[in-house]
Each structure stands twice: as C-alpha cells, then as structure tokens.
Amino acid sequence: MTFQLEAAVAARDFAASLALAPGETVAVLGPNGAGKSTLLSVTAGLLRPDAGRAMLDGRTLFDLPGGTWLAPHLRGTALLAQQPLLFPHLSVLENVAFGPRSAGAGRHGARQNARHWLAEVDALHLAGRRPGQLSGGQAQRVAVARALAAGPQLLLLDEPMSALDVEAAPMLRRLLKRVLAGRRAIIVTHDVLDALLLADRAVVMEAGRITEEGPVRRILERPRSRFAAGLAGLNLLTGTITGDGILATDGTSGLAAGATVTGTADPEAAPGQVGIAVFRPAEVAVFREPVHGSPRNTFAVTVTDVEPHGGHIRIHAGGLYADITAAAAADLDVAPGLQLYFAVKATAVDIFPA
Incomplete structure (x- = not known):
C-alpha cells in the first residue's frame, strides 16, 4: 500500500x-x-x-x-x-x-x-x-x-x-x-x-x-533547480542546448540572455532541448581583464558580495560564485560593485537536459 x-x-x-x-x-x-x-x-x-x-x-x-x-x-x-x-x-x-x-x-x-x-x-x-x-x-x-x-x-x-x-x-x-x-x-x-x-x-x-x-x-x-545547485555547492545556468553547449536564457544568473556556455554534454542532451549547465565555484578563475583561450568560457560579472568560505574567499556575482584564495582576492582588491571576469574551462562544465 x-x-x-x-x-x-x-x-x-x-x-x-x-x-x-x-x-x-x-x-x-x-x-x-x-x-x-x-x-x-x-x-x-x-x-x-x-x-x-x-x-x-x-x-x-x-x-x-x-x-x-x-x-x-x-x-x-x-x-x-x-x-x-x-x-x-x-x-x-x-x-x-x-x-x-x-x-x-x-x-x-x-x-x-x-x-x-x-x-x-x-x-x-x-x-x-x-x-x-x-x-x-x-x-x-x-x-x-x-x-x-x-x-x-x-x-x-x-x-x-x-x-x-x-x-x-x-x-x-x-x-x-x-x-x-x-x-x-x-x-x-x-x-x-x-x-x-x-x-x-x-x-x-x-x-x-x-x-x-x-x-x-x-x-x-545533477541539480535541476537553483536551490538544489546551491545545496550541492554548484553554479547553475539554464538555457537551450546547442551543438557545443548551452545558450543561456536565465537572467537571474547574471549573464546576459544569449550568452553561450560550452561544456561536456550528457549523451541524452539534444540541440533544442531546455538544458542546464553546472560547474563548481572552485573551477572558476577570476580576472580584472577579459581572457581568451580555447576551450574556455568567460563571463563579465559585477561583484555583489564577498565572504570567507571553507578556507577560501567566495565571490558572489549575481547568481554565480567563484572560490579563490585570500591572496588572489587581495591582488584583485575584490569588493562589491567591482567589474570582473569569471573564466571556466569547458571541460569543467557539465550540460544535461532539464
């Protein structure tokens, strides 16, 4: 029963x-x-x-x-x-x-x-x-x-x-x-x-x-909601699956609609499906200037908060997070309102159907 x-x-x-x-x-x-x-x-x-x-x-x-x-x-x-x-x-x-x-x-x-x-x-x-x-x-x-x-x-x-x-x-x-x-x-x-x-x-x-x-x-x-991604300590982006990644459509993440995120797609992911991309804050590198390289995703962000997190410094930028060392945070002079660039390798991004 x-x-x-x-x-x-x-x-x-x-x-x-x-x-x-x-x-x-x-x-x-x-x-x-x-x-x-x-x-x-x-x-x-x-x-x-x-x-x-x-x-x-x-x-x-x-x-x-x-x-x-x-x-x-x-x-x-x-x-x-x-x-x-x-x-x-x-x-x-x-x-x-x-x-x-x-x-x-x-x-x-x-x-x-x-x-x-x-x-x-x-x-x-x-x-x-x-x-x-x-x-x-x-x-x-x-x-x-x-x-x-x-x-x-x-x-x-x-x-x-x-x-x-x-x-x-x-x-x-x-x-x-x-x-x-x-x-x-x-x-x-x-x-x-x-x-x-x-x-x-x-x-x-x-x-x-x-x-x-x-x-x-x-x-x-493999969280499919922002709350579950937060519990798991993951960044989460939603969008439409493309041939080589995902076309972001979720403005709450801090990314502009139309931004493309490349990554490793699940075998069940097919172009045109609603999909989710997840990656760990520890995989995010933070820079003052735009960086280029293949395969790498770069996002222009604005810092909204900074806090200690498990021996690192966690940078909040809208709905995205990056964990960096205290020394790196000091070099960047991180503070709310600062414009930065988050970069994450495509191999660190997992994409699957929503």
Missing part, C-alpha cells in the same frame, strides 16, 4: 502532488516560503486545502471539495515539529503514553508501550521527569518517542534538528537514522546532510511547487 497526495491551497499559491512507497523516507528541501510546511500541514490535517485528494494505505484522508475530511487524530499520521511541544504538566512517561491512551489503549498497556519507545530513543531514564527538567536534545528525543508510540502509518518531521545545538543535533540525527529505517516518513529539512543520511529520496519545493525529485545523490550531482 502507498501514500498519495495531491492538493491545492490558493491562498498560499500551493499546488503539489507526492507519493511514498511503504517503508520509504522522503526529504523535502526548499527555501523559506517554498511550501514545505504547508505540505506537512495538509497531510497532517492541520490545514484544509481548497481541492485535492489523499490516500494512505487504502483509506481516504480527504477528498475535496465536498468529500471526505478526516480529523488529524484519525489519519494515522504523527507530526514531529521543530519544538518538542511536550505537555508541561505530564511526566515524560505520560507524555509518550498520551498517544496510545488517546487511541483507546488501557493505562498499563499505554505505559508499557511508552517505556518501549523511550528505551528505543535512549531516554528511559528520563521517564519520571517533567519537560521543564529536560535539555533541548532530551526533549526532542522524548518527542520522537511520543510520535512513534502512536504507531503512525506515516511520520511527518518538520525540521526536527533546527532548534538543537551543535552537540545535540548529530545525536538526534543518528537516532532518527536508526528509527526511520524501513519506516514511511516525510522529513522537511534545510540541511543536505539530513537528506543524505535519512532519506531514500528527495523532492525540491520552490514557490509552492515540486520542481525536481529523485535519489538524493542524483539531485546533488
């Missing part, structure tokens, strides 16, 4: 569809305001879409307008939010037992279930404490146990590591890797490491739409 959702929310300009196979974890990536939390809210029943349909293991969660609308507690989903949201007046044990109790389990059975999941997240020793006595990492581990104790058919995680410190986050990530194995889940995250370690597949959302999806490594190696 599977999970399938298609929904539209006009007020948020959201229209997306998503399917999960049994035991599959999908990471949802995207910039702020892309619609990631809307996707989770619609799935969990916290937000009613204008139209759409969702099925979970043969049950209809909603069919709108005018049809089925199941309340959140009847859906077989559990939402783990950025904040643990534990009940402050209940002990850790009673917090975790709350889900089974709400589903009709007896007090003894619910507590046994709670102890099992607290042990699974290495938090059984915290059973008698109140939430106010827990650290952030401890509270989030208890929240994971509470979500799993409800026996959800689909687990929803909304950036569960975002509120944790640098020591607690890796611990929770390792925990989730273990408990999510073979479990159907959707995890919203900004961190590419979460997607790599926890997910079987990733989808990228931009402006309320899913713009690409596939295995996480494929998305990072």
Whole structure:
C-alpha cells in the first residue's frame, strides 16, 4: 500500500502532488516560503486545502471539495515539529503514553508501550521527569518517542534538528537514522546532510511547487533547480542546448540572455532541448581583464558580495560564485560593485537536459 497526495491551497499559491512507497523516507528541501510546511500541514490535517485528494494505505484522508475530511487524530499520521511541544504538566512517561491512551489503549498497556519507545530513543531514564527538567536534545528525543508510540502509518518531521545545538543535533540525527529505517516518513529539512543520511529520496519545493525529485545523490550531482545547485555547492545556468553547449536564457544568473556556455554534454542532451549547465565555484578563475583561450568560457560579472568560505574567499556575482584564495582576492582588491571576469574551462562544465 502507498501514500498519495495531491492538493491545492490558493491562498498560499500551493499546488503539489507526492507519493511514498511503504517503508520509504522522503526529504523535502526548499527555501523559506517554498511550501514545505504547508505540505506537512495538509497531510497532517492541520490545514484544509481548497481541492485535492489523499490516500494512505487504502483509506481516504480527504477528498475535496465536498468529500471526505478526516480529523488529524484519525489519519494515522504523527507530526514531529521543530519544538518538542511536550505537555508541561505530564511526566515524560505520560507524555509518550498520551498517544496510545488517546487511541483507546488501557493505562498499563499505554505505559508499557511508552517505556518501549523511550528505551528505543535512549531516554528511559528520563521517564519520571517533567519537560521543564529536560535539555533541548532530551526533549526532542522524548518527542520522537511520543510520535512513534502512536504507531503512525506515516511520520511527518518538520525540521526536527533546527532548534538543537551543535552537540545535540548529530545525536538526534543518528537516532532518527536508526528509527526511520524501513519506516514511511516525510522529513522537511534545510540541511543536505539530513537528506543524505535519512532519506531514500528527495523532492525540491520552490514557490509552492515540486520542481525536481529523485535519489538524493542524483539531485546533488545533477541539480535541476537553483536551490538544489546551491545545496550541492554548484553554479547553475539554464538555457537551450546547442551543438557545443548551452545558450543561456536565465537572467537571474547574471549573464546576459544569449550568452553561450560550452561544456561536456550528457549523451541524452539534444540541440533544442531546455538544458542546464553546472560547474563548481572552485573551477572558476577570476580576472580584472577579459581572457581568451580555447576551450574556455568567460563571463563579465559585477561583484555583489564577498565572504570567507571553507578556507577560501567566495565571490558572489549575481547568481554565480567563484572560490579563490585570500591572496588572489587581495591582488584583485575584490569588493562589491567591482567589474570582473569569471573564466571556466569547458571541460569543467557539465550540460544535461532539464
């Protein structure tokens, strides 16, 4: 059985569809305001879409307008939010037992279930404490146990590591890797490491739409959206594939429409197709004057920002980036507003269909 959702929310300009196979974890990536939390809210029943349909293991969660609308507690989903949201007046044990109790389990059975999941997240020793006595990492581990104790058919995680410190986050990530194995889940995250370690597949959302999806490594190696290219640390240009490269049409990159970029084309790339060219900022050489040479691409750019980046200096020029040494940056006297030339060898540029 599977999970399938298609929904539209006009007020948020959201229209997306998503399917999960049994035991599959999908990471949802995207910039702020892309619609990631809307996707989770619609799935969990916290937000009613204008139209759409969702099925979970043969049950209809909603069919709108005018049809089925199941309340959140009847859906077989559990939402783990950025904040643990534990009940402050209940002990850790009673917090975790709350889900089974709400589903009709007896007090003894619910507590046994709670102890099992607290042990699974290495938090059984915290059973008698109140939430106010827990650290952030401890509270989030208890929240994971509470979500799993409800026996959800689909687990929803909304950036569960975002509120944790640098020591607690890796611990929770390792925990989730273990408990999510073979479990159907959707995890919203900004961190590419979460997607790599926890997910079987990733989808990228931009402006309320899913713009690409596939295995996480494929998305990072061959991104088809500017957001995914940024996650992978790549420059990305879009345009029309030509015989020897790509004719840039995406003005957001900082290149003039009609600029030609030569590179190594994927075997599936054919002239006339919409295509994408990607190359690493470290492959970009930076000059004060135009340079020529074959095969080499040269772009006239204007510096928009300069920042340290992993032992190098990263030069931002519109939607393009170059990583150079601090000494080279000093020689160029790089500063915002400066006119420069980016050069990248054709052998460093990969071109493939969009």
